[in-house]
Amino acid sequence: MSVSISKAILHILDPSLGMPVLSENLMSFNDQMREYTEKHILKCYNDADLKKTRFISEVGLFKGLVKEYANTDDFMKFSRAITEFFFKLIAENPDVRPCDLLFVQANVFNKDYMIILKLNYKKGYIHFTKQEEGTKNIIIEQPCALPAASQKIDEFIFVDTNSMEVFVKEKKCQVYNEPCYYISKHLLECREEKPDKEKVKIITQTTDKIIKEFYDDDIMMKTRVKNIIRENVEESLKFNVEEISEQVFDDHEIKKAYTEEIKMKGIKEPEVKVNFNYANKIKTKQKIVTDEGIEINIPYEIIxxxxxxxxxNNPDGTISIVLKNIDSIIDK
Structure with a gap:
């Protein structure tokens, strides 16, 4: 079994109630509830936006609570303390979405985790029966519907209770008049990390901009960059920004402009690490679209x-694309 749940508890953080509704008992699981929770845990564990971070301080609130829980096994106390902190954030910052917090102690693929699933409220609709001179059935809005089992959860935390490694998916929100990854900054007190997808996007967009500016938007150079990233990620789940600059650009001033713009956009480390979940989603094909709407998908390894x-490049300024040595063509 890939997920084994040992205990769980649900707390309600609806700001319209004026205070959190704290459960006084652990959840009891029927088959339906267990399936719902396990499905969400697996989806979260495999989410491409999951990012690893690390504690800034040894004496932060969250790390202290995790350490205390590891020593005392007081699941109720841990969940209540985190819920009260979260409720304060929600009450004081309208940009943070109201939610229920589902705390789960579980073993996932043979590792023990404390998991916090932030079940952000979604609008749903239910039927309702009114008695007005007879039975009248209507549809009403349910503003506090939870994510369905088939939907993704927007925000969650995994803490490896043995290694103390922290993994988080979060939204950037306006919190105390500052846009930030608020879970990392205010709750976990961890280093704020950009999601892997955002880092790769920044690098490819910056590279495309430099190529457009200095190399007449050379498509082969753009493809080369994406191929370098793909090959390195497949081999070692990381790639080096300076190596991309060295391999692609031939002028010192262009290399300098590229490096400075990457740093200005928030990527200061020379080596970018990518988690396994996102690595599997990195594109393996270059999509080319002509001005007449013709689309061609070419695998990076053969482009x-x-x-x-x-x-x-034709004398009249147009471009011809020649596909060679084709054994067969399939109509899809």
Whole structure:
């Protein structure tokens, strides 16, 4: 079994009630509830936006509570303290979405985790029966509906209770008049990390901008960058920004401009690490769209192979794409 739940508790954080509704008992699981929770845990565990972070301080609130829980096993106390902190954030910052917090102690793929699922409220609709000179059935809005088992959860925390590693998915919100990854900053007191998808997007967009500015928007150079990222991520779940600059650009001033813009956009470390979940989602094909709407998907590993694909710059300024040595064509 990939997920084994040992205990769980649900607390309600609806700000319209004026205070959190704290459960006084652990959850009892029927088959339906267990399936709902396990499905969400697995989806969260495999989420491409999950990012690893680390505590800034050894004496922060959250880390202290996790350590205390590891020593005392007081699940109720831990969950209540976190819920009260979260409720204060929600009450004082309208940008943070109201929710229920589901705390789960579980073993996931043979590792013990404290899991906090922030079940953000969604609008739903239910039927309602009114008695007005007879029975009248109507549809009413339910503003505090929880995510369905088939939906993704927007925000959650996994803490490895043995290694104290922290994994989080979160939204950037306006909290105390500052846009930030508020769970990392205010609750976990961890280093604020950009999601892997955002880091790769920043690097590819910055590279595209430099190529457009200095190399006449050379499509082969853009493809080369994406191929370097893909190959390194497949091999080691990381890639080096300076190596991309060295391998792609041939002018010192262009390399300098590229590096400075990457740093200005918030990526200061030379090596970017990518989690396994996101690595599996990195594109393996280059999509090319012509001005007439023709779309061609070419695998990165062959796009620079002139025995398979050739881009020809014609004297009149147009481009010809030649596909070579094709064994068969399939209609899809």
């Amino acid at each position: 620079s192979n002139k025995d398979k694909v050739e881009f020809i």
